[in-house]
Amino acid sequence: MATTAITHIAGLVTNDPSLGSGPLGLIQDAAVVIDDDRIAWVGASSSAPATDNRVDAGGRAALPGFVDSHSHVVFAGDRTEEFNARMSGRGYTAGGIRTTVAATRAASNNVLDANAARYVREALGQGTTTLEIKSGYGLTTEDEARSLSIAAAHTDEVTFLGAHIVAPEFADDPAAYVGLVTGPMLDACAPYARWIDVFCEQGAFDGDQARAILTAGAARGLIPRVHANQLSYGPGVQLAVELGAASADHCTHLTDADVDALGQSGTVATLLPGAEFSTRATYPDARRLLDAGATVALSPDCNPGSSFTSSMAFCIALAVRDMGMTPDEAVWSATAGGAAALRRTDVGRISPGARADLVLLDAPSHVHLAYRPGVPLVSAVWHRGELV
Numbered sequence: 001m002a003t004t005a006i007t008h009i010a011g012l013v014t015n016d017p018s019l020g021s022g023p024l025g026l027i028q029d030a031a032v033v034i035d036d037d038r039i040a041w042v043g044a045s046s047s048a049p050a051t052d053n054r055v056d057a058g059g060r061a062a063l064p065g066f067v068d069s070h071s072h073v074v075f076a077g078d079r080t081e082e083f084n085a086r087m088s089g090r091g092y093t094a095g096g097i098r099t100t101v102a103a104t105r106a107a108s109n110n111v112l113d114a115n116a117a118r119y120v121r122e123a124l125g126q127g128t129t130t131l132e133i134k135s136g137y138g139l140t141t142e143d144e145a146r147s148l149s150i151a152a153a154h155t156d157e158v159t160f161l162g163a164h165i166v167a168p169e170f171a172d173d174p175a176a177y178v179g180l181v182t183g184p185m186l187d188a189c190a191p192y193a194r195w196i197d198v199f200c201e202q203g204a205f206d207g208d209q210a211r212a213i214l215t216a217g218a219a220r221g222l223i224p225r226v227h228a229n230q231l232s233y234g235p236g237v238q239l240a241v242e243l244g245a246a247s248a249d250h251c252t253h254l255t256d257a258d259v260d261a262l263g264q265s266g267t268v269a270t271l272l273p274g275a276e277f278s279t280r281a282t283y284p285d286a287r288r289l290l291d292a293g294a295t296v297a298l299s300p301d302c303n304p305g306s307s308f309t310s311s312m313a314f315c316i317a318l319a320v321r322d323m324g325m326t327p328d329e330a331v332w333s334a335t336a337g338g339a340a341a342l343r344r345t346d347v348g349r350i351s352p353g354a355r356a357d358l359v360l361l362d363a364p365s366h367v368h369l370a371y372r373p374g375v376p377l378v379s380a381v382w383h384r385g386e387l388v
Contacts, residue, residue, distance in 0.1 A: 001036040002052040004385075006062065007045045010364040013063035014042060015336040016351040024328055024366075025351075032062070034356040037385040042351055060379065061365050063331060065129025065357030066312040067338030067348045069157070070249050070270055072303035073119040074112055074147045075137045077103025079304050086279065097137070097165050100304055104137040104147070113150050119302060120154045123310040124388060127378045129357035130338065130347045132157035134197060136164030141185045148192035157342055159195035160186070160222060163213045165204050178209050182216035195246070196222035200236035207235035214243055223343070229253045230275070241265045247297065247341040252276065252284045263292030268341040270297040271333075273318040274307035286333075287324030297337035298330060317373035327367040356385035 012030035014020055019042055020027040031048035033041035041049060077100050104112065116133065123131055133155050135147035144162045151158045162181040170177035186196075196217030200210040204227075214224040224243050228236025230250035237258040240248035248262065249270040262269050271284045289296055298315050301307040309315075312334050319330040339348025346355045360380040361368060368377055381388050 003040065004034045004053040004055060005031055005048045005051040006034070006055045006057055006358070006360070007031040007048050008059060009045065009057040009062045010059045011061045011366060012042070012350065013061070013331060013335070013366050014351055015064060015332060015349040019351055022328065023332060030062075032350060032358065034358075034382065034385050037356050039350055039352055039354045039356050057360060059364055061361045061363055061368070062350070063359050063361070063366050064335040064348050064350050064354075065359055065381065065383065066127045066334050067130040067297075067336075067342065067344070068123060068128045068299050068302075068312060069132045069247060069297055069338045069341035070134075070272060070299035070301050071119075071123075071131055071310075072134050072136060072161075072301070074116045074133060074135060074151050075100050075104050075304055076107035076111055076115060077304065082305065083278065083308070096305055098168055100137045101139055101168070105140070105143050109146060109150065112147065113153065116150055116154055119310055123302070123312075124381060124383060125378070126311050126313060126376075127359040127381055128310065128312055129359075129381065129383045130157065130342070130344070131155050132159060132195070132342060134159040134161040135189070136161030136197075138162075139164065139167035141180070141188050144185055145188040145192065148189050152192050156194070158193045159197045159225065160189045160193040160217065161197040161199075162186070162189065163198035163205055163210070165199065174209070178205070178212060181213055186216055186220060190217070190220040190222060193222055195225050197225045197227060199227040200239060201227065201231050201234060203231075207239055210236070210239055211243070214239070214245070218243070225249065229258065237261060241267050246343055249299075250275070250284070251289070252282065254285070254288070259288055259292045259294070262289060262294040268295045268297050268337065270299055270341050271319065271323065272299050272301035272307060273315050273323060274300045274302075274309045277318060278307050278309075283318070283322045285324060286319060286329070290325070290329060295337060295340050296329070296333045297341040298333040299338065313369050313377065314373070316369045320370040321373075327370045330370060331366050356382055358382040
């Protein structure tokens, strides 16, 4: 395979402190060599080895491809009216998640696949080179299994979220739905998934129900992750830590004990500021988590109801402006943090042996992602070594 050197990078974020300065491992006037789908060499531009091809970055900044560890892009339908009503201060009673469930159940596989492909391409064009995808809008055994099958065609990071909400037909018997999720639905869905998730929240699943669901998934080899403490204080974070979940996602309403638990565990706190932006809710306090020693990831939480964005750059800007993060911390959380939430060591960094996922910005520094919010700064993306 041909080798390619990208030279004259003004500031290269490697996320490898052994290669450069600070936690970002920042190298000035840097170069990267790609061999097939891997990073082969990183260093000063003046020392770049001979390669088959050369790309002059022209003084632009580069960083690892964004790692998005939380998305819901297998769905059908539209919830514009719900968003418009919310932003206009009007009540809306069309059903929220249940609206998307009905549309998803009614959609063909081709429609669901085309929708998912669209949002995966959209994210990739904005620099996201690793994307987790959840089910959760089917809520029947057949619809959850086909959602996961479609997700698996677009990513290796597939999450079974049959426990998104209690399916409408089980509204009067949530225990029976938990039995379905932990029995026949899990049997049908486990072959497609790496992860199992549950929305542990008032109006969804309580702590005991969530524990039963996650424990059943773990017995089938799926790794737990938890929608935790988004809308209210609750048991989600503590449950995630107790079960050794890879991540607790949202983390908006945290007690001191929750923060301490995350700071002392290997469970990543994944923050999803697009949801707070789109619902006018209070943002998570990233500074509090970081100061406690917690590992923090950022994700857009792309979904049709509460955060219909695939832009990691937008979330970086929100995290810096409204969540107490520095630009360096936000960029790390959107790359290496997301990799930690997916327990991946081959992405989220630019160092020898890592997958060749790289974003070139039309800017001299990664800080511009927060400094110039809303501006399409991604000028080139390499995914698995290919310029896309």
